[in-house]
Amino acid sequence: MIEVENLTKQYGDVTVVKGITFTAEPGQVTGFLGPNGAGKTTTMRMLTGFSPPTAGKATVAGFDVFEQSLEVRKRVGYLPETVPLYRDMTARGYLMYLAEIRGVRQRRQRADEVLERVGLGHRANSRIRTLSKGMRQRVGLAAALIHNPDVLILDEPTIGLDPFQVLELRQLVQELGRDHTVLFSTHILSEAERVCDKVVIINQGDIIAQGSPAELRSRLERGARILVRVEGDPVAMLDTVGKVPDVSSATHQLGGIVITPRADAPDPRAAISRALVNAGANLLEVRPLAVDLEDIFIEVTRRASLGEAQQAAEQQEALKAALIHENQSEEA
Amino acid sequence: MRALFAVFKRELALFFRSPIIYVIAFALMLLMGFFFTSIVGGMSDSNQSGYAQQLYTGNLAVINYMSLFTFLQFIFAPLLTMRLLAEEQREGTLEVLMTLPMHDWAFVVGKFLAVWAVYTFLLALTGIYLYLLTTVSVLSGGIIFSAYFGAWLYGGAVMALALIWSAVSEDQLVAAFLGAATILVFYLATPFSSQVGELLGTGAADFVRELGLSVHYDSRMLNGLLQAHDVVYFLILMGIALFITTLIVGSRRWRAS
Numbered sequence: 001m002i003e004v005e006n007l008t009k010q011y012g013d014v015t016v017v018k019g020i021t022f023t024a025e026p027g028q029v030t031g032f033l034g035p036n037g038a039g040k041t042t043t044m045r046m047l048t049g050f051s052p053p054t055a056g057k058a059t060v061a062g063f064d065v066f067e068q069s070l071e072v073r074k075r076v077g078y079l080p081e082t083v084p085l086y087r088d089m090t091a092r093g094y095l096m097y098l099a100e101i102r103g104v105r106q107r108r109q110r111a112d113e114v115l116e117r118v119g120l121g122h123r124a125n126s127r128i129r130t131l132s133k134g135m136r137q138r139v140g141l142a143a144a145l146i147h148n149p150d151v152l153i154l155d156e157p158t159i160g161l162d163p164f165q166v167l168e169l170r171q172l173v174q175e176l177g178r179d180h181t182v183l184f185s186t187h188i189l190s191e192a193e194r195v196c197d198k199v200v201i202i203n204q205g206d207i208i209a210q211g212s213p214a215e216l217r218s219r220l221e222r223g224a225r226i227l228v229r230v231e232g233d234p235v236a237m238l239d240t241v242g243k244v245p246d247v248s249s250a251t252h253q254l255g256g257i258v259i260t261p262r263a264d265a266p267d268p269r270a271a272i273s274r275a276l277v278n279a280g281a282n283l284l285e286v287r288p289l290a291v292d293l294e295d296i297f298i299e300v301t302r303r304a305s306l307g308e309a310q311q312a313a314e315q316q317e318a319l320k321a322a323l324i325h326e327n328q329s330e331e332a
Numbered sequence: 333m334r335a336l337f338a339v340f341k342r343e344l345a346l347f348f349r350s351p352i353i354y355v356i357a358f359a360l361m362l363l364m365g366f367f368f369t370s371i372v373g374g375m376s377d378s379n380q381s382g383y384a385q386q387l388y389t390g391n392l393a394v395i396n397y398m399s400l401f402t403f404l405q406f407i408f409a410p411l412l413t414m415r416l417l418a419e420e421q422r423e424g425t426l427e428v429l430m431t432l433p434m435h436d437w438a439f440v441v442g443k444f445l446a447v448w449a450v451y452t453f454l455l456a457l458t459g460i461y462l463y464l465l466t467t468v469s470v471l472s473g474g475i476i477f478s479a480y481f482g483a484w485l486y487g488g489a490v491m492a493l494a495l496i497w498s499a500v501s502e503d504q505l506v507a508a509f510l511g512a513a514t515i516l517v518f519y520l521a522t523p524f525s526s527q528v529g530e531l532l533g534t535g536a537a538d539f540v541r542e543l544g545l546s547v548h549y550d551s552r553m554l555n556g557l558l559q560a561h562d563v564v565y566f567l568i569l570m571g572i573a574l575f576i577t578t579l580i581v582g583s584r585r586w587r588a589s
Contacts, residue, residue: 051585086425098428101338
């Protein structure tokens with residue numbers, strides 16, 4: 001159980017975390033979603049006792065992070081963003097070292113157990129310097145699990161892993177979520193959606209939305225852009241699509257037509273496919289573009305600040321960035 | 333204590349696994365060896381004929397080489413301590429350690445005891461000279477005990493001083509350099525105390541003299557004068573230095589980074 005109330009962190013004049021409030025329940029995976037520099041890591045560091053809050057209150061497993069730091073640290077397993085490890089130790093040796101500091105009994109057995117759990121049983125005797133990045137990440141996770149903590153705080157654990165490892169790790173996090181309180185940060189919405197029972201979205205130190213992934217997605221998918229692919233040259237069909245009611249704009253992108261529906265319009269996909277078929281096009285695909293954090297982020301901030309010209313310009317920039325991102329993921 | 337012991341054990345194992353300890357031991361013993369050879373070379377029938385002469389030259393030899401051994405620590409102690417905390421900061425492993433249920437002082441003291449143990453090993457290497465001296469002269473147990481016990485405390489104090497800089501700087505070379513400078517200031521405080529006295533009066537001179545390392549070791553313990561206040565001086569120096577180091581390590585919790 002993690003309870004955060006008006007938690008604030010200032011570095012000099014800069015307020016990095018601006019009085020956030022949320023809870024993470026036991027038996028659930030809580031996703032902490034936000035772009036880089038949103039304050040995710042800072043918040044997690046406050047929760048693990050690494051840096052103290054400037055104001056506000058946070059309790060982890062019933063203990064105050066500032067007043068009872070040692071008690072909190074006993075009950076938290078923490079995987080920092082860049083996993084720091086002693087490169088000259090073996091995976092098992094490192095885990096046994098942490099286990100000894102933490103006062104875990106039967107250290108060797110426990111170290112092998114957690115290594116097995118993260119799928120590194122066969123590399124227990126390898127020096128950490130010889131392990132791949134994904135393996136190191138998993139050693140870090142094993143280190144966070146060594147004392148079977150009530151609360152797990154994982155800072156972007158899937159960064160730098162290959163897709164297969166990402167899947168494994170997500171599965172592991174979900175398993176752990178059943179009997180632990182897991183706070184899990186990421187900047188990938190689809191990841192949060194797959195893994196988390198609850199998502200907290202943070203931007204520039206503020207929580208801008210929280211709820212279950214399904215809730216957030218349904219809020220977001222209204223107005224999400226749609227990709228249409230037709231046989232032949234899509235440019236010929238731009239006009240046809242543009243005339244469909246509820247379509248605000250249609251452009252030739254990503255080898256098809258990208259359609260932006262009018263805000264607050266009902267799902268226009270049926271109307272679009274009908275119009276295209278009637279126009280004689282061979283329709284190959286109609287689907288919403290993958291909704292990722294950039295979208296949700298742009299969307300939420302757009303709704304929060306409608307009518308402010310400067311922010312609209314910034315959103316344009318962000319939208320471009322999102323498109324580039326999508327192009328890349330389309331190609332990948 | 334459990335955590336302290338875990339840190340101590342890991343650090344000690346690391347010292348003896350890494351080449352630096354052997355390089356340092358080699359360099360130190362090479363220098364000491366040249367010096368010792370010249371001391372023994374100075375012994376001849378003319379000054380070794382009687383028991384009293386053998387007693388005098390034997391103990392003088394111990395005093396001379398231990399004086400050099402402790403003086404050289406201004407170079408060797410920072411080389412041993414520079415890595416201890418600087419590396420943890422640079423590698424980021426400090427972030428993991430600081431989120432473990434362990435007091436900052438346990439971490440610092442564990443590291444310190446490990447490096448002090450390494451120093452004890454280096455000090456023990458000079459035991460070979462004691463053995464060699466017994467074959468050509470006569471040694472006094474009291475002086476040997478006082479000289480070695482003093483050198484042991486002296487080492488602990490200068491290691492603790494140098495360790496401060498390892499907590500301050502992420503850069504090992506900077507930590508080593510500043511550590512060496514700090515030890516040298518404490519070493520030279522005694523010889524320079526008279527100049528201080530001319531400027532600031534005798535009270536200041538006394539203070540600076542007693543602040544220095546050499547008045548407590550070279551002038552007293554090394555000559556067989558074992559007094560509680562000299563022992564207390566080294567213990568307090570260690571205590572203060574470790575306290576400062578702990579504060580600096582802990583300050584990372586409060587600072588922007």
